[in-house]
Amino acid sequence: MYKIRPMTADDYDSVIDLMTRTPGISVRDADSRESTVRYLERNPGLSFVAEIGGRLGACVMSGHDGRRGYLQHLVVLPDYRRRGIATALVERCLSELEGLGILKCHIDVFKTNAQASAYWEGQGWTLRTDINRYSFVRTGAENA
Numbered sequence: 001m002y003k004i005r006p007m008t009a010d011d012y013d014s015v016i017d018l019m020t021r022t023p024g025i026s027v028r029d030a031d032s033r034e035s036t037v038r039y040l041e042r043n044p045g046l047s048f049v050a051e052i053g054g055r056l057g058a059c060v061m062s063g064h065d066g067r068r069g070y071l072q073h074l075v076v077l078p079d080y081r082r083r084g085i086a087t088a089l090v091e092r093c094l095s096e097l098e099g100l101g102i103l104k105c106h107i108d109v110f111k112t113n114a115q116a117s118a119y120w121e122g123q124g125w126t127l128r129t130d131i132n133r134y135s136f137v138r139t140g141a142e143n144a
């Protein structure tokens, strides 16, 4: 059995460890401890972890900008996949966001991450082909 609870700053090391060991997940400067704590403080109660057998086995982070919700870093340890844990974590995010009036959410997925794409499409999320996402990085922040 697993237990879902809100992610706290104390979970940082375990979450980064989970992400670092997972192919398809990119760890950036924006995932520093300082940035992650800032994100959690700006978006209280919207990121979650799942504890399984006394260890942190899964995580998801979410937040919003007042209009739209954004999910990121959904990871489940390989041993615990296909038990509905990702779906339960995402539902917690969507439910909390809905409570704040946020009814539409986005997630970025690397085109090379076929497994993640299969997951999101299977959950009814729509692949956007009508939008090009542009990003801009200030000089000196190549891994932003």
Ligand SMILES: CC(C)(COP(=O)(O)OP(=O)(O)OC[C@H]1O[C@@H](n2cnc3c(N)ncnc32)[C@H](O)[C@@H]1OP(=O)(O)O)[C@@H](O)C(=O)NCCC(=O)NCCS
Binding pocket: 022, 023, 024, 025, 073, 074, 075, 076, 077, 080, 081, 082, 083, 084, 085, 086, 087, 088, 107, 108, 109, 110, 113, 115, 116, 118, 119, 122, 123
């Ligand atoms: C994608 C991921 C989060 C799914 O986690 P999970 O806990 O196994 O997902 P769930 O058990 O909630 O899956 C629910 C349903 O999604 C679909 N699904 C899940 N993983 C799938 C996969 N690899 N391929 C196709 N469909 C998949 C299935 O329909 C599944 O239901 P089923 O098990 O009854 O068939 C997990 O595989 C993972 O951590 N992958 C590596 C990290 C990653 O790529 N994260 C996404 C970044 S955007």
